[in-house]
Amino acid sequence: MSIHIGAEPGQIAPYVLMPGDPLRAKWIAENFLEDAKQYTDVRNMLGFTGTYKGMEISAQGSGMGLPSFSIYCTELLKDYDVQSVIRVGSAGAMHEHVKIRDVVLAQGACTDSNLNQLRFEGIDFAPIADFELLQAAYGVGQDRGTSMHVGNIFSSDSFYNDRSELVSRTSEYGVLAVEMEAAALYTLAAKYARKGLAIVTVSDHLITGEETSAQERQESFGDMVEMALETIVAVHGV
Template identity: 45%
Template sequence: MATPHIELQDNNLIAKTVLMPGDPLRAKFIAETYLKDVVQINGVRNMFGYTGTYKGRKITVMGSGMGMPSIGIYSYELFKFYDVDTIIRIGSAGAYTDKLNLYDVVLAKNAWSESSYAKTMGVSNKKKLAATKKVNNKIKKTAQKLGIPVHEGTIHSSDVFYRINGDEYKEIYEKQDAICVEMESFALFANALATGKNAACLLTISDSLVTHEATSAEERQNAFTKMMEIALNTKI
């Protein structure tokens, strides 16, 4: 059945595992670059989604948009109404430490947030939510086989991109041990708890709040291939 935000009528055209970048054009790039026999499954609001095969396995990739309300809507509809079992977010992040360089891959062990998303959903009053451990373990094994280093740790899911206090990240890094920042995973993990499903998050460092280095918009869309290949090769 179609939902308010996903037009697909046939659940059989969505895989049990969905890779979810924030940028719908990154979803398009992944589908065109890596998948075979691709079918577009969504175009509502230009939030592109595609299903195809990768090494014989059925895979769906779909954009989430920016921020927790956006990924909150799409991931919940996929979990609840389209029988998706696992969502792996594949996104960009800003480094909170000089131990992370541009293009490094980060696996979220858990996500800390100031957000009230989980509380409002009626899921949890906690400010730190964990990724699904069994999925993370499979991701780490896949990365090891591919020879791609992965940094695992706590990440910060923020509701705010432009903070007035630009140095606030230092306190978050020290108190929460959050090694980088993005804007979606806390809501994704909350929805997995709410629906009894699985969620994980792979990130590529796109910029650094410490060194002020940054990638371009085109690089964020097309060049984060290590993260993509880890997710594509992870068998859930």
């Protein structure tokens, strides 16, 4: 039993979807998983396990930012032997060709966080997605006709960032969108030799100023969740 999750052995599936919002984890369980049961409410960071197309899959909230995500992801990988984690969340677009409601499959994740600088003592570690999950998600997206992009994203340590020049500078180098967790996922997946992928939906645009409505976010989030679940089936299903 881990400190922050507190689930009993066997209560968490080998494959986990991780939204930031714990209520999103509950929403995933209620709308996409059969016979879902809650295994934790420690600190109100909810987690559930159910089945999708006969496969056991869990949905676990992570909180916002790399430090919070790192706590829950570390415990999932280390204490519960989780094999694959897919982050499902929102992101801000940083390129004009990336549109509102588009899906971004994060091939790699830049970051301004000190977590990896401390871990690697000055070496610029490059956090990247698991190729098998990435390839499967791209195939699922193509089959579904999803408007999607594959490329680099930026995992920021700050939601309200005073350094606006970083947006233009990183976008010049092809960074597609900004969020706050993927770099931690990819680093931890590498540490524990597991699979990790971030699938994010564009909820707002840093260049055009566009934003999605609450209803649009819900609908697009559902499409992304189905895409993530089908990716798990494609990679780990019998």
